[in-house]
Amino acid sequence: MHPFRRSPGVGRPVSADTLGDPLFQWFSTAVALGVVGLLVLITVILTLAAQDSIRTLGLGFLTGNVWNPVPPLVFGAVPFVYGTLVTSALALLFGVPISLGIAIFLSELSPPWLRIPLTYVVELLAAVPSVVYGLWGIFVLGPVMRVSIEPVVQNIFGFLPIFQGNPIGTDKFTAGVILAIMIIPTISAVSREALLAVPDNQREAALSLGATRWETTRVGVLRYARAGIFGAIILGLGRAVGETMAVTMTIGNRNAISLSLFDQGQTIASWIANNFLNATDPLELSALIELGLVLMLMSLIINIFARLMLGRVLRHGEGAA
Amino acid sequence: MTFRFDRDTRRRWKDLAMNVAAFLCVILALIPLGSLLFEASVRGLRSITPSFFTLTTANGGIGNAIQGTLILIALTAVIALPVGILTGIYLAEYGKNRVGAAVRFFVDVMTQIPSIVVGIFAFSLILELGATGIVSQRLVFSTTTGVIALSTIMIPFVARTSEEALRLVPISTRESALALGIPRYRAILRVVLPSSSSAVITGALLGIARVGGETAPLLMTCLGSPFWWQGLDQPCESLPHTIYVFALGPDSALNQAAWGASLILVLMMLAIAIVSRVVVRLRSVSR
Numbered sequence: 001m002h003p004f005r006r007s008p009g010v011g012r013p014v015s016a017d018t019l020g021d022p023l024f025q026w027f028s029t030a031v032a033l034g035v036v037g038l039l040v041l042i043t044v045i046l047t048l049a050a051q052d053s054i055r056t057l058g059l060g061f062l063t064g065n066v067w068n069p070v071p072p073l074v075f076g077a078v079p080f081v082y083g084t085l086v087t088s089a090l091a092l093l094f095g096v097p098i099s100l101g102i103a104i105f106l107s108e109l110s111p112p113w114l115r116i117p118l119t120y121v122v123e124l125l126a127a128v129p130s131v132v133y134g135l136w137g138i139f140v141l142g143p144v145m146r147v148s149i150e151p152v153v154q155n156i157f158g159f160l161p162i163f164q165g166n167p168i169g170t171d172k173f174t175a176g177v178i179l180a181i182m183i184i185p186t187i188s189a190v191s192r193e194a195l196l197a198v199p200d201n202q203r204e205a206a207l208s209l210g211a212t213r214w215e216t217t218r219v220g221v222l223r224y225a226r227a228g229i230f231g232a233i234i235l236g237l238g239r240a241v242g243e244t245m246a247v248t249m250t251i252g253n254r255n256a257i258s259l260s261l262f263d264q265g266q267t268i269a270s271w272i273a274n275n276f277l278n279a280t281d282p283l284e285l286s287a288l289i290e291l292g293l294v295l296m297l298m299s300l301i302i303n304i305f306a307r308l309m310l311g312r313v314l315r316h317g318e319g320a321a
Numbered sequence: 322m323t324f325r326f327d328r329d330t331r332r333r334w335k336d337l338a339m340n341v342a343a344f345l346c347v348i349l350a351l352i353p354l355g356s357l358l359f360e361a362s363v364r365g366l367r368s369i370t371p372s373f374f375t376l377t378t379a380n381g382g383i384g385n386a387i388q389g390t391l392i393l394i395a396l397t398a399v400i401a402l403p404v405g406i407l408t409g410i411y412l413a414e415y416g417k418n419r420v421g422a423a424v425r426f427f428v429d430v431m432t433q434i435p436s437i438v439v440g441i442f443a444f445s446l447i448l449e450l451g452a453t454g455i456v457s458q459r460l461v462f463s464t465t466t467g468v469i470a471l472s473t474i475m476i477p478f479v480a481r482t483s484e485e486a487l488r489l490v491p492i493s494t495r496e497s498a499l500a501l502g503i504p505r506y507r508a509i510l511r512v513v514l515p516s517s518s519s520a521v522i523t524g525a526l527l528g529i530a531r532v533g534g535e536t537a538p539l540l541m542t543c544l545g546s547p548f549w550w551q552g553l554d555q556p557c558e559s560l561p562h563t564i565y566v567f568a569l570g571p572d573s574a575l576n577q578a579a580w581g582a583s584l585i586l587v588l589m590m591l592a593i594a595i596v597s598r599v600v601v602r603l604r605s606v607s608r
């Protein structure tokens with residue numbers, strides 16, 4: 001490799017410097033592979049700890065909707081998977097339009113002097129710990145939902161089965177709103193990067209044809225960046241699915257499948273958070289760990305899909321988000 | 322003629338409307354943040370007294386929670402920073418091949434694993450190791466297990482941020498260093514890493530802020546404790562866990578204290594964010 005490198009035994013003795021290079025490369029490679037090995041280790045350990053439940057309950061775990069910790073022991077995951085899907089869908093419903101609005105404003109429409117401070121402030125949303133959102137959800141958002149927002153929604157859309165019942169403010173609807181707030185920084189930051197990655201001649205071409213700023217964005221920019229935006233949304237979904245504390249504190253924690261968004265519910269994460277330390281039977285603990293495994297596999301699939309969508313669209317990852 | 326005028330007017334109105342709508346989205350997203358900071362300040366300040374910091378959580382203070390969080394953060398940083406930065410060095414300096422791309426992909430995916438799953442992992446790891454007798458089963462609920470969980474969250478995060486930081490260093494810097502005849506590893510450790518240190522530090526601080534606010538993985542590892550810190554093999558209290566317990570507490574004095582603890586936690590996060598900005602500025606000035 002090096003034309004003047006001495007062969008061993010000739011000239012100066014081998015110094016630490018000639019050994020240092022391969023050693024350091026070997027060492028850092030080993031550490032990096034070890035970090036990926038951690039992902040394998042997580043999967044293996046969770047599967048091991050859940051094997052009691054996997055063996056005993058089999059597929060019934062994924063199709064059952066009863067969680068009975070006293071004999072006869074039955075554990076089913078359906079209500080929690082349902083709650084996770086409903087709250088995540090709500091989060092996307094509310095979060096995606098707002099996030100896209102933010103991304104478009106920050107990358108296309110905003111006056112330049114406003115761009116950096118606003119970007120920074122929106123990022124601060126991601127810096128607030130989940131448990132603080134939960135506290136705010138219990139004492140500020142919950143009452144507002146119960147007194148003002150949910151009754152109004154019910155007045156307008158009350159004929160729909162999803163808005164029936166007594167609005168109490170600690171329900172799937174409130175949890176969905178909290179989740180929307182929490183995924184906004186992720187979706188807006190990643191889709192903003194997707195928009196910034198659109199080459200300027202896309203914009204110039206549209207503008208030179210006389211398009212307005214919005215028409216330029218719609219025709220020239222949004223279309224071009226749609227794969228990246230889609231990836232950003234899926235990434236947000238991944239966050240919503242795994243979010244624990246804020247949901248646990250606002251969803252009301254009732255193990256039941258109900259159509260109405262104004263009913264209390266339970267997600268996979270909130271059920272684990274509430275019951276992990278109260279598990280009395282080893283099989284229940286094992287079932288809760290299997291629930292964690294299910295959550296992890298859901299999140300892995302969602303995130304691998306998102307990364308593949310984002311692929312080369314973004315030069316680098318979303319960092320802090 | 323009139324038709325044409327109408328259409329252009331409509332287009333201009335639509336442009337204005339979409340501008341306003343996009344701006345409203347920004348405002349809409351900032352309302353929760355503003356409300357949260359306002360409520361935390363107003364409600365939190367009421368509970369902040371000197372004894373709030375010196376009493377333990379058993380007596381309505383948060384002294385042991387702050388202590389526990391600082392210990393957890395310090396121990397996690399000691400483990401996660403070297404491992405994370407080394408992984409970042411591999412990704413930036415040696416990872417320009419298929420293996421590197423695969424490692425980067427999975428490290429990216431790892432940053433998104435739900436934190437509660439990581440908590441279950443740390444719990445199960447000690448449980449399984451305990452079953453084989455390598456470690457004591459008692460260790461399941463301990464500071465050590467909490468640090469394992471938090472490190473698992475922080476390592477992939479720091480790996481990616483330090484990779485980004487190292488990539489900011491121009492290739493010419495590496496070439497100049499190598500041209501002086503120093504070996505590559507020295508060029509990386511003595512030239513490339515120091516010249517990107519401010520960005521590496523920023524990433525590290527963001528990682529610390531992230532694990533400092535985690536609650537879910539501590540629920541089944543550190544648990545919580547009414548006492549001052551008692552050692553690596555004992556449960557330990559932390560600020561986020563205190564907020565959770567106080568928020569669900571039965572009386573309003575506890576709820577009040579939850580706001581106080583939140584204010585402290587949010588201020589710690591903001592301080593970290595500001596410090597990281599100042600570090601970046603100082604470094605760039607001194608060079």
